[in-house]
Amino acid sequence: MTANARVYALHIAVIAALLALNFLLPAYHHGLMARILVLATFAMGYNLTFGYGGLLSLGHAMFFAAGLYGAGLGIHHLGLGVASAFLAALACGAVLALAVGLLALRTTGVAFMIVTLMFSQAFQLAILHFSAFTGGDQGLVLRPQQRRVETGLGALDLTDPTTRYLVALALFTVVLFAMLATVRSGFGRVLVAIRENEERTRMLGYDTFANRLAALVGSGVICAAAGAAYALLFGYVGANFASVQYSILPLLWVLLGGAATTLGPLVGAVFMYYVVDIASGYTSAYMLVVGAALILLVLFFRKGLIGTVREHWARWLP
Amino acid sequence: MGFGPHLLLAVLEGLVTSAVLALTALGLSLVFGVMRVVNVAHGELFMLGAVLAWAVTTAVGGSPALGFAAALVIAPLIVGAVAVLAERLVLRRVDYDPEATIVATIGLLYIIQQLALTFYGADARPVPPPYNMRIALPWFGYSAYKLSVIGASALLLAVAWLVLTRTRAGLIMRATQYDRETAQAFGIPVERVYAAVFAIGAMLAAIAAVLIVPITQAHYLMGQDPLLLSFAVVIIGGLGSLRGTVVAALLIGVSDGVISMFFSPTLAKLIATLAVAMVLVFRPQGLFGKAM
Amino acid sequence: MTPLLETRGLSRNFGGLRAVDHVDFSVMPGEIRAIIGPNGAGKTTFVSLVCGRIAPSAGAIIFDGADITTLPAHRRVRLGIAYTFQITSVYANLSVFDNVALAMQRTLADGRAQGRLRAGVMEALERVGLADRASATAGQLAYGHQRLLEVAMGLALKPRLMMLDEPTQGLGDSEIESFIALVREIAASATVLLIEHNMDVVMQLAHRITVLEAGRVLAEGAPEAIRADAAVQRAYLGGGA
Numbered sequence: 001m002t003a004n005a006r007v008y009a010l011h012i013a014v015i016a017a018l019l020a021l022n023f024l025l026p027a028y029h030h031g032l033m034a035r036i037l038v039l040a041t042f043a044m045g046y047n048l049t050f051g052y053g054g055l056l057s058l059g060h061a062m063f064f065a066a067g068l069y070g071a072g073l074g075i076h077h078l079g080l081g082v083a084s085a086f087l088a089a090l091a092c093g094a095v096l097a098l099a100v101g102l103l104a105l106r107t108t109g110v111a112f113m114i115v116t117l118m119f120s121q122a123f124q125l126a127i128l129h130f131s132a133f134t135g136g137d138q139g140l141v142l143r144p145q146q147r148r149v150e151t152g153l154g155a156l157d158l159t160d161p162t163t164r165y166l167v168a169l170a171l172f173t174v175v176l177f178a179m180l181a182t183v184r185s186g187f188g189r190v191l192v193a194i195r196e197n198e199e200r201t202r203m204l205g206y207d208t209f210a211n212r213l214a215a216l217v218g219s220g221v222i223c224a225a226a227g228a229a230y231a232l233l234f235g236y237v238g239a240n241f242a243s244v245q246y247s248i249l250p251l252l253w254v255l256l257g258g259a260a261t262t263l264g265p266l267v268g269a270v271f272m273y274y275v276v277d278i279a280s281g282y283t284s285a286y287m288l289v290v291g292a293a294l295i296l297l298v299l300f301f302r303k304g305l306i307g308t309v310r311e312h313w314a315r316w317l318p
Numbered sequence: 319m320g321f322g323p324h325l326l327l328a329v330l331e332g333l334v335t336s337a338v339l340a341l342t343a344l345g346l347s348l349v350f351g352v353m354r355v356v357n358v359a360h361g362e363l364f365m366l367g368a369v370l371a372w373a374v375t376t377a378v379g380g381s382p383a384l385g386f387a388a389a390l391v392i393a394p395l396i397v398g399a400v401a402v403l404a405e406r407l408v409l410r411r412v413d414y415d416p417e418a419t420i421v422a423t424i425g426l427l428y429i430i431q432q433l434a435l436t437f438y439g440a441d442a443r444p445v446p447p448p449y450n451m452r453i454a455l456p457w458f459g460y461s462a463y464k465l466s467v468i469g470a471s472a473l474l475l476a477v478a479w480l481v482l483t484r485t486r487a488g489l490i491m492r493a494t495q496y497d498r499e500t501a502q503a504f505g506i507p508v509e510r511v512y513a514a515v516f517a518i519g520a521m522l523a524a525i526a527a528v529l530i531v532p533i534t535q536a537h538y539l540m541g542q543d544p545l546l547l548s549f550a551v552v553i554i555g556g557l558g559s560l561r562g563t564v565v566a567a568l569l570i571g572v573s574d575g576v577i578s579m580f581f582s583p584t585l586a587k588l589i590a591t592l593a594v595a596m597v598l599v600f601r602p603q604g605l606f607g608k609a610m
Numbered sequence: 611m612t613p614l615l616e617t618r619g620l621s622r623n624f625g626g627l628r629a630v631d632h633v634d635f636s637v638m639p640g641e642i643r644a645i646i647g648p649n650g651a652g653k654t655t656f657v658s659l660v661c662g663r664i665a666p667s668a669g670a671i672i673f674d675g676a677d678i679t680t681l682p683a684h685r686r687v688r689l690g691i692a693y694t695f696q697i698t699s700v701y702a703n704l705s706v707f708d709n710v711a712l713a714m715q716r717t718l719a720d721g722r723a724q725g726r727l728r729a730g731v732m733e734a735l736e737r738v739g740l741a742d743r744a745s746a747t748a749g750q751l752a753y754g755h756q757r758l759l760e761v762a763m764g765l766a767l768k769p770r771l772m773m774l775d776e777p778t779q780g781l782g783d784s785e786i787e788s789f790i791a792l793v794r795e796i797a798a799s800a801t802v803l804l805i806e807h808n809m810d811v812v813m814q815l816a817h818r819i820t821v822l823e824a825g826r827v828l829a830e831g832a833p834e835a836i837r838a839d840a841a842v843q844r845a846y847l848g849g850g851a
Contacts, residue, residue: 056417056420058420103595103596103599104599106599106600107598107599107602109416110356110416110420111598111602113356113420114356114549114553114598115595115598115599117549118546118549118591118592118594118595118598119592119595121546121591122588122591122592122595125584125587125588125591126588128584129582129584129585129588186715186719186727189708189711189712189715190712190715192704193701193704193712196701196702196703196704197699197701199663199699200695200699200700200701201712202683202684202687203661203663203683203684203687203693203695204684204687204712204713204716204763204767205684205685205687205688205713205716205717205720205767206684206716207682207684207685208684244542248424251421251424255421285432285436286432287428287429287431287432287435288428288429288432288433288436290425290428291424291425291426291427291428291429291430291431291432292425292429293425294421294422294424294425294428295408295422295425295426295429297421298408298412298418298421298422298425299408299411299412299422302418
């Protein structure tokens with residue numbers, strides 16, 4: 001098998017396995033896995049800037065929330081259908097990422113982290129302040145009839161567990177292959193080059209600012225897509241999804257799974273969810289698990305699960 | 319009460335906020351300045367100081383003044399010890415790499431918060447002030463304790479200034495801040511300086527927390543606001559400038575007091591957050607720092 | 611014939627120091643020009659100004675008749691100004707192929723060359739003799755090979771002006787020999803600006819030499835004339851040695 005065929009075979013196999021799980025998983029795990037697929041998509045969006053682009057953002061919750069609220073408010077206030085609400089959410093993510101990028105990308109390193117943190121904080125405060133419109137602290141609940149898609153073949157009911165799982169998987173699949181194509185493209189190569197040595201890349205004729213901005217907008221759109229899917233599939237739109245915690249979680253998943261690997265975000269999200277799930281059988285100290293995981297990863301496991309596999313056993317992994 | 323007295327009250331409340339904020343932010347600024355470490359867990363060390371203050375005063379019992387005095391000594395010491403431990407076990411091992419330390423201190427944030435929740439609980443608990451005197455102003459009475467918080471903070475800041483500019487310890491810190499390698503070459507024990515600076519930074523936060531806790535109560539989530547406000551102070555004040563830190567703390571504290579008395583606190587925070595982000599984008603050396 | 615590159619009154623101050631001080635300079639197309647001068651003469655600052663890594667305090671830079679003084683560095687590269695770093699600056703974690711591909715895909719995107727990416731990359735690697743190492747990780751190459759990789763990246767940019775900053779630094783004698791042949795070959799398709807300490811290399815390669823001292827042009831001329839110039843000898847070649 002050529003290296004290329006091997007890469008595609010692996011990714012197709014992962015999708016096939018996830019599809020099989022739809023029929024195999026018991027109800028509780030089936031629901032959990034649908035949620036994980038959406039959040040893994042969020043993590044893939046984060047990975048584009050953090051893993052490949054080398055930009056550590058502490059504010060990606062705002063892009064997730066932009067999608068969440070873009071879709072939720074579109075349905076709630078404008079009476080949009082599911083499909084147009086989803087597209088509106090993508091537009092929200094793109095516009096927000098563009099605006100944030102034009103400002104935040106003027107900074108680097110620690111300043112970039114803090115600027116993104118503050119923008120995200122401001123975004124959450126805005127949601128809370130305009131509570132008449134956003135539902136504030138309480139958030140909004142989308143009614144089941146607002147979460148139906150009329151298609152030529154009949155209605156798609158997003159409250160149905162199987163539909164929900166399959167829609168989440170479809171989104172995950174599209175984003176996974178888009179990521180795979182991106183990181184193997186010339187653009188992906190330039191992004192990694194900027195991460196490795198910005199000055200050198202500039203002297204090869206690349207506008208490093210424009211490339212980073214493009215990556216951030218792409219990332220914003222993916223995260224917004226995940227946010228919109230979350231709103232549509234689970235029917236709840238809340239301000240806590242814009243909190244710092246939801247900026248830290250994708251960082252944690254990506255670090256755990258392996259930064260700058262296509263499958264790392266999925267592996268990290270699955271692993272973390274199940275660690276917390278299992279740990280919650282013994283202790284309610286959810287934050288302790290997250291905190292300890294972050295510190296241990298940084299101390300002993302910088303490359304994450306897939307990153308370590310790639311380093312030692314499978315150099316061909318994208 | 320007319321507008322004038324109202325404003326005076328707002329300014330006084332703002333000064334109390336500023337006093338505590340200046341100490342907390344000075345801790346963050348020292349750590350960032352000397353070690354180039356952004357300590358995201360700084361707010362949790364503040365919270366830990368407040369929670370310990372409750373624990374100590376409760377354990378000591380008896381006269382509130384005695385309990386408070388004990389807390390003012392013991393809480394910062396314990397928080398300092400926690401900081402030294404974190405510095406040794408985590409920060410030193412990642413060689414103070416900026417990204418790794420941020421991720422690690424986020425981890426620390428979660429751990430401290432969870433431990434506080436588990437052992438202290440989700441309730442806000444009051445700590446009695448050491449004395450309950452009210453000073454009668456022509457328009458309203460004002461807590462003498464609050465005024466003494468302002469005084470204590472001013473005193474501590476003056477001491478910090480003297481230590482930083484007039485003593486050998488301050489010289490060593492500044493030398494390490496200026497150039498780690500050269501400092502090491504001149505025989506400065508950089509590792510010990512780092513541990514000490516990290517501990518001092520944490521202790522400043524803890525002292526600030528002990529001072530404020532008779533006014534605001536101790537709660538396991540109380541660390542978030544001081545963290546963000548301290549970031550704001552360090553960003554606006556410019557790095558490594560004690561004067562900038564104090565000026566920015568006054569600016570933010572007083573305007574926070576005044577704005578939230580007349581406007582919605584959420585809106586005030588929203589505008590302040592955006593303003594600080596803009597300063598960082600367009601004037602990264604701070605409003606009072608000099609351009610490189 | 612108009613010069614390919616020209617600077618007029620080009621200056622750059624660092625604080626009170628005038629690193630480059632009113633330099634008027636021009637290079638004709640097809641030339642190999644060496645810039646020499648004692649340490650701290652402003653050579654690297656001068657080429658950094660030309661390639662746009664730092665902004666000038668005063669003066670103008672004209673490339674092929676167009677004023678590029680305010681053009682950002684990446685746009686200058688796209689016009690055909692390539693710069694190889696004094697301190698080897700390859701992407702240590704990427705493969706040799708990817709290093710050159712980064713340069714090549716830019717060239718293709720700008721239309722400075724046609725063809726397939728792989729073919730272009732391999733051609734550049736052939737020219738410096740690294741074709742058999744294409745899949746190696748750049749950081750694991752020997753130092754001399756990293757310098758060659760750096761040159762290959764420059765070649766893949768298909769430059770009209772190639773600036774080589776101390777290219778032979780740290781190379782062994784035999785490596786220097788083949789390097790000289792390589793620069794001659796590069797000069798067939800590009801103008802070369804060579805900053806070099808090794809006077810043997812300079813004397814063998816340069817058509818003309820510009821001597822900088824304390825940020826100013828001390829002398830300029832053919833290699834023999836420079837060798838004979840008394841002022842240059844005092845400043846640089848070590849008196850009557």
